[in-house]
Amino acid sequence: xxxxxxxxxxxxxxxxxxxxxxxxxxxxxxxxxxxxxxxxxxxxxxxxxxxxxxxxxxxxxxxxxxxxxxxxxxxxxxxxxxxxxxxxxxxxxxxxxxxxxxxxxxxxxxxxxxxxxxxxxxxxxxxxxxxxxxxxxxxxxxxxxxxxxxxxxxxxxxxxxxxxxxxxxxxxxxxxxxxxxxxxxxxxxxxxxxxxxxxxxxxxxxxxxxxxxxxxxxxxxxxxxxxxxxxxxxxxxxxxxxxxxxxxxxxxxx
Amino acid sequence: xxxxxxxxxxxxxxxxxxxxxxxxxxxxxxxxxxxxxxxxxxxxxxxxxxxxxxxxxxxxxxxxxxxxxxxxxxxxxxxxxxxxxxxxxxxxxxxxxxxxxxxxxxxxxxxxxxxxxxxxxxxxxxxxxxxxxxxxxxxxxxxxxxxxxxxxxxxxxxxxxxxxxxxxxxxxxxxxxxxxxxxxxxxxxxxxxxxxxxxxxxxxxxxxxxxxxxxxxxxxxxxxxxxxxxxxxxxxxxxxxxxxxxxxxxxxxxxxxxxxxxxxxxxxxxxxxxxxxxxxxxxxxxxxxxxxxxxxxxxxxxxxxxxxxxxxxxxxxxxxxxxxxxxxxxxxxxxxxxxxxxxxxxxxxxxxxxxxxxxxxxxxxxxxxxxxxxxxxxxxxxxxxxx
Numbered sequence: 001x002x003x004x005x006x007x008x009x010x011x012x013x014x015x016x017x018x019x020x021x022x023x024x025x026x027x028x029x030x031x032x033x034x035x036x037x038x039x040x041x042x043x044x045x046x047x048x049x050x051x052x053x054x055x056x057x058x059x060x061x062x063x064x065x066x067x068x069x070x071x072x073x074x075x076x077x078x079x080x081x082x083x084x085x086x087x088x089x090x091x092x093x094x095x096x097x098x099x100x101x102x103x104x105x106x107x108x109x110x111x112x113x114x115x116x117x118x119x120x121x122x123x124x125x126x127x128x129x130x131x132x133x134x135x136x137x138x139x140x141x142x143x144x145x146x147x148x149x150x151x152x153x154x155x156x157x158x159x160x161x162x163x164x165x166x167x168x169x170x171x172x173x174x175x176x177x178x179x180x181x182x183x184x185x186x187x188x189x190x191x192x193x194x195x196x197x198x199x200x201x202x203x204x205x206x207x208x209x210x211x212x213x214x215x216x217x218x219x220x221x222x223x224x225x226x227x228x229x230x231x232x233x234x235x236x237x238x239x240x241x242x243x244x245x246x247x248x249x250x251x252x253x254x
Numbered sequence: 255x256x257x258x259x260x261x262x263x264x265x266x267x268x269x270x271x272x273x274x275x276x277x278x279x280x281x282x283x284x285x286x287x288x289x290x291x292x293x294x295x296x297x298x299x300x301x302x303x304x305x306x307x308x309x310x311x312x313x314x315x316x317x318x319x320x321x322x323x324x325x326x327x328x329x330x331x332x333x334x335x336x337x338x339x340x341x342x343x344x345x346x347x348x349x350x351x352x353x354x355x356x357x358x359x360x361x362x363x364x365x366x367x368x369x370x371x372x373x374x375x376x377x378x379x380x381x382x383x384x385x386x387x388x389x390x391x392x393x394x395x396x397x398x399x400x401x402x403x404x405x406x407x408x409x410x411x412x413x414x415x416x417x418x419x420x421x422x423x424x425x426x427x428x429x430x431x432x433x434x435x436x437x438x439x440x441x442x443x444x445x446x447x448x449x450x451x452x453x454x455x456x457x458x459x460x461x462x463x464x465x466x467x468x469x470x471x472x473x474x475x476x477x478x479x480x481x482x483x484x485x486x487x488x489x490x491x492x493x494x495x496x497x498x499x500x501x502x503x504x505x506x507x508x509x510x511x512x513x514x515x516x517x518x519x520x521x522x523x524x525x526x527x528x529x530x531x532x533x534x535x536x537x538x539x540x541x542x543x544x545x546x547x548x549x550x551x552x553x554x555x556x557x558x559x560x561x562x563x564x565x566x567x568x569x570x571x572x573x574x575x576x577x578x579x580x581x582x583x584x585x586x587x588x589x590x591x592x593x594x595x596x597x598x599x600x601x602x603x604x605x606x607x608x609x610x611x612x613x614x615x616x617x618x619x620x621x622x623x624x625x626x627x628x629x630x631x632x633x634x635x636x637x638x639x640x641x
Binding site for chain 2: 135136138139163166167170171173174176177178181182
């Protein structure tokens, strides 16, 4: 297993934790709405890249910043993190909520994005293929919907009811709710996605029960040059479920 | 010098649950509304409203309404409508709307509504500004994460609308009013008496203390309620406010019958209905994201939120303010609790759960005729103890 270094950084007053490993071009991974399943898959990318896996403010080991009220505040957070790290350009990989964030970052700062991979991204309103509303799902309902094969996430879930686990999820859902409670999608994305002229990959688990893979069609229509890859036998957590999905990302970015 | 005071508070439950209702983990938020029968609801409204009118005739000092959404627990999603219905029929009692969560309405509109009720009732309105239960945030399009900041701002706007001559303005984080100029103004000056009703969050106590409002904790243990009252006194003093005994309404689930045994026999099934089939809901609905702090979440999970969906008469009556028995016993319990809690203001829940009309009428009559006189005659000593 690859050894990631734990780094802490202060970005505009908020202390964040980032795991980093490998060498080569930087690859910034933006995680989704829940971090309980970890980032083991990212180890593979360190063979070719300097892999950066930060926790967003309000998630995992990073501190909270209740003054970050919308996705644009998170875009600015990553502008400032990259500035802090002295990194001009990155390969950007965003998953789920992080896919929405990555798309927004790339729209606003496309000169800083070498290549862009969006994995089961949130953010777009697709009336024909609506997503599950993760804020409305109960803690019991959510986990089985995340994967095609439940065994993949089982080791990451507590066996007995675990108050710390519940509290960690509540905290992360609080951060998500701050961003998405009133509008679970971004009405402005369709207007701006055409700006994504960098090489872009849309990757989806075919059996995604959170954000249906059928949404790939709408994304593709708004980013015509994007490649689309649908991975069979996988759900929303496609990177955790299918090593070939992780390899596909590596191949695309190389 | 304020006297001892008795309110009759009604929860107005919709009690005609389907035979399969136990299959539903929650009777709030997502309990299907196909089980609501308007015919039956009409009958219930007739009964409940007549009980409230009767309370006035029997000499209760106030009637109390509150607000909940998406639930069979309460048929009062719009308590101001019921207050308006009751004002012409209720001749003496105060009308307490405790109340509409300000976050669920535009604050100027709520200021107007309450001012209307105060004028209509010739200054008999009292109001509470609840944050709203967690369940209300699943039912309304308001972000629970910023609920406390919004709540605070809403109250500021309402108080400004009532106390500053208009037109004025308000520029906040949530609302912009270029012309804040409420017609009508409240009958009472500067405004009707205000309370905060809550379940004991430190943030809510602090708000009541700062604003000099009354405070009432609901669904907390007797021990916790005492701590909260003490906490309110302490924090109010820090803001230069002295808490009067009448500012601490004490909720008491009350049932009186000829003997202790008869009272318990007649009452327990309705108490059980209230806890099992009224309050029943899920941890998820009780605490939407951001509604409470992580510390509060852990504290409440440790308690197991035992009140929402389970029932054990002994455990509950040992822990909560539940007065069941003969008039003498109930008067003694209430008097005792008043002294301990330092209050002269009793908020009597005299109808509970699926209690039939006749029992509610009997209960209210016995409370008014047998319990209230006993306590009123002792009010001087209660008053002294409270102070």
